[in-house]
Amino acid sequence: MWYAGRMAGVQSVERAFGILRALSLGPAGVTDLSDRTGLPKSTVSRLLSALEEQKAVDQNTEGAYELGVGIAELGTALRGGxxxxxxxxxxxxxxxxxxxxxxxxxxxxxxxxxxxxxxxxxxxxxxxxxxxxxxxxxxxxxxxxxxxxxxxxxxxxxxxxxxxxxxxxxxxxxxxxxxxxxxxxxxxxxxxxxxxxxxxxxxxxxxxxxxxxxxxxxxxxxxxxxxxxxxxxxxxxxxxxxxxxxxxxxxxxxx
Amino acid sequence: MWYAGRMAGVQSVERAFGILRALSLGPAGVTDLSDRTGLPKSTVSRLLSALEEQKAVDQNTEGAYELGVGIAELGTALRGGxxxxxxxxxxxxxxxxxxxxxxxxxxxxxxxxxxxxxxxxxxxxxxxxxxxxxxxxxxxxxxxxxxxxxxxxxxxxxxxxxxxxxxxxxxxxxxxxxxxxxxxxxxxxxxxxxxxxxxxxxxxxxxxxxxxxxxxxxxxxxxxxxxxxxxxxxxxxxxxxxxxxxxxxxxxxxx
DNA sequence: TTCAGCGTTCCGCATCGTGGGACAGCTTGT
DNA sequence: ACAAGCTGTCCCACGATGCGGAACGCTGAA
CATH class of the missing domain: 3.30.450.40 (GAF domain)
Structure with missing residues (x-):
């Protein structure tokens, strides 16, 4: 444990995966994801932007976010192994x-x-x-x-x-x-x-x-x-x- | 663009995904991943710990890290689950x-x-x-x-x-x-x-x-x-x- | 027994991520 | 046509968090 009372981890990584897991339940917009994860909308928006860069999420034609090909590629690598x-x-x-x-x-x-x-x-x-x-x-x-x-x-x-x-x-x-x-x-x-x-x-x-x-x-x-x-x-x-x-x-x- | 010269994104999320992509090439230890990603070992170790908490990676019996069930679960969701x-x-x-x-x-x-x-x-x-x-x-x-x-x-x-x-x-x-x-x-x-x-x-x-x-x-x-x-x-x-x-x-x- | 390499841990520091709030744009209802 | 409400983006002050060099313990090979 590094700091007293502080869990090991990287907050942004935890939050990003929280968003990915929320999206595994179905496509969602920023406000919906904010509700599902308890994070402020600005934080969700920024994390989605980062995840989009990694191709972990993308937006569908209605503007909702969903899991992207970056996850599929990792999944393929996992299954391919x-x-x-x-x-x-x-x-x-x-x-x-x-x-x-x-x-x-x-x-x-x-x-x-x-x-x-x-x-x-x-x-x-x-x-x-x-x-x-x-x-x-x-x-x-x-x-x-x-x-x-x-x-x-x-x-x-x-x-x-x-x-x-x-x-x-x-x-x-x-x-x-x-x-x-x-x-x-x-x-x-x-x-x-x-x-x-x-x-x-x-x-x-x-x-x-x-x-x-x-x-x-x-x-x-x-x-x-x-x-x-x-x-x-x-x-x-x-x-x-x-x-x-x-x-x-x-x-x-x-x- | 928020700050001059600063790319949009969340550094930790970018780095975490860099590690996941490196692992999609095959299992690796901390030093190997440090080499593959150019990040210091302590940074890699901390990010792996965070990814392990998210079940995105785990360690095999030889101590090498590989992609984990958290990715498989996201992959399942993606495949029309x-x-x-x-x-x-x-x-x-x-x-x-x-x-x-x-x-x-x-x-x-x-x-x-x-x-x-x-x-x-x-x-x-x-x-x-x-x-x-x-x-x-x-x-x-x-x-x-x-x-x-x-x-x-x-x-x-x-x-x-x-x-x-x-x-x-x-x-x-x-x-x-x-x-x-x-x-x-x-x-x-x-x-x-x-x-x-x-x-x-x-x-x-x-x-x-x-x-x-x-x-x-x-x-x-x-x-x-x-x-x-x-x-x-x-x-x-x-x-x-x-x-x-x-x-x-x-x-x-x-x- | 010694040494090299690996992985973890520590901690000072400053960079980075946060989140409240403003705002633009869109949708819906009257 | 207009107003209200909602969504999502952007800004920015701030301090919490992640960073990374260094130290150290452990393991395995020579």
Whole structure:
């Protein structure tokens, strides 16, 4: 504390942000902002002028002030620093190097799951094809199951009203069985799918929350069933994938 | 132009935004920001402290500063997020018409509560004065109590470290009693204050979350104690205010 | 163990931001 | 057409506030 009774801070910066927060409630003129912030009109006018210079505010066609592109640019920088794909990529590389199998980043999109990024082992001559951009049915891929398992019950009920295709003889399609499966996956923290989507691919996934706290992403490892998961301890690998998902989530949601 | 050779503006606001723009390039420490902006380290340190108070910046785990959630919140507002004032207004009018008493929209601002909007009964000849823009102490008004009751325990502990003025002989100022009161208010969903702020005003409030899920707003009804709440069932009216707050929250957070 | 660099804190000082009030311009109501 | 009321800008005396150099404690590297 610098002076007795004086809070640390810079008065003009506090006041300027008070005005910005007042404007986040909707456009306003000088007198309205004076009311909302308790500051004299001359002070509000001067601070708005300063904020306008920084492009933090501008005036709309009716003369009311509103948040400006300077805020948008800072917001973009903030969001740009936290692209899910860019945050996830190094973690996925690490997981790929651990297992030698392809690692994918997925997002739930209705009742389908879409692969946003796939990271392959460059030295491997037999790989699962690149699924980037391809929608796959959520009930038959582990990313879909993992995301849904960690979603609200209402979202699960909505999902289970769909009809599910039996893509292989292993595909689970009964809603009651799927609901029980969600419980187990939620408890485990990861989801395994062994030859349910296609007959020769096996896969494990874990979900994570994005910067808005919404669970709509997952990462998975998948491989040809003749070698994957092979002798690997499924629970241990599942925990590894879950731990990686948690690290991605922690990076997207610093607190 | 005010003074000869002096640019219009507020120096501290210009400097603060200079720091924010420097941070939009990536996280940085005090010395790095001093280099990037040309400002002395003590100036940068003080401005960062002020920006941190506004949640415009925070420090990552390595001690470097980066853009904070305060910017994200402004960014959300900018991206067409709904104006709290505009969303709340019709609900407040409805509540005012129900009771014939003034309805206010409040926001917690440190240890004070500020009225952002007040809706009065235009036909009433005796009304509570317009409190728009005026800070009132959070411990003595129901909006402050309702917001704090629904805040984190850490936020409650921080708040209870303040010294509280006994504004009337009814004002509750003991931290332990206030903590118990928070529990009750959280359970009830609304807060009543009978002549604690001033001797002739009574009031009931309920808190709600904004579009970021943050609880820093409340609505209240207040009236002169000689007629309010009068014969009205306090629990029923409290529930009505709480229901209105929930409708505002639902509109701000569609799902 | 020593030293360089970082970040915080202090405090004297004067620059800068404040806010009351005047005023011009605009809008609305009669 | 005119008057009243409101908005927003501008002015300026003044003192509160922010400034920045210097000192210092801490940390990490050599």
């Amino acid at each position: 936290q692209s899910v794909v860019e945050v996830a990529r190094p973690h996925m590389v690490e997981l790929m190097e651990l297992t030698g199998e392809a690692v994918g980043l997925n997002r739930l999109d209705g009742d389908q799951v879409r692969t946003l990024l796939q990271v392959d082992d460059p030295s491997s001559s037999v790989v699962v094809r690149d699924w980037t951009g391809v929608p796959t049915p959520a009930h038959a891929v582990p990313a879909g199951l993992a995301i849904l398992a960690n979603s609200s019950r209402a979202a699960q009920r909505n999902f289970l009203q769909n009809e599910f295709d039996e893509l292989t003889e292993n595909t689970m399609t009964d809603p009651a069985m799927l609901l029980l499966r969600f419980e187990q996956i939620r408890t485990d923290g990861f989801a395994w799918v062994i030859e349910e989507f296609t007959e020769d691919i096996s896969s494990v996934a874990a979900a994570f929350a994005d910067a808005n706290g919404r669970i709509q992403f997952a990462i998975h490892i998948h491989g040809p069933s003749f070698r994957f998961p092979g002798d690997v301890d499924r629970e241990e690998l599942g925990n590894r994938v879950a731990a990686t998902a948690q690290r991605i989530e922690a990076q997207l949601n610093p607190d | 709904q104006s709290v004032v505009e969303v709340a207004r019709p609900h407040m009018v409805e509540l005012m018409e129900l009771t014939g008493e003034a309805v206010g929209l409040n926001r917690l601002d440190g240890d004070q509560v500020r009225t952002l909007l007040q809706v009065d009964d235009p036909s009433s000849s005796v009304v509570v004065r317009d409190w728009t823009g005026v800070p009132t102490p959070a411990h003595a008004v129901p909006a402050g109590l309702a917001i704090l009751a629904n805040s984190s325990r850490a936020a409650q502990r921080n708040f209870l470290q303040n010294e509280f003025d006994e504004l009337t002989e009814n004002t509750m100022t003991d931290p332990a009693m206030l903590l118990l009161r928070f529990e009750q208010i959280r359970t009830d969903g609304f807060a009543w204050v009978i002549e604690e702020f001033t001797e002739d005003i009574s009031s009931v409030a309920a808190a709600f979350a904004d579009a970021n899920g943050r609880i820093q707003f409340a609505i209240h009804i207040h009236g002169p104690s000689f007629r309010f709440p009068g014969d009205v069932d306090r629990e029923e009216l409290g529930n009505r205010v709480a229901a209105t707050a929930q409708r505002i929250e639902a509109q701000l957070n569609p799902d």
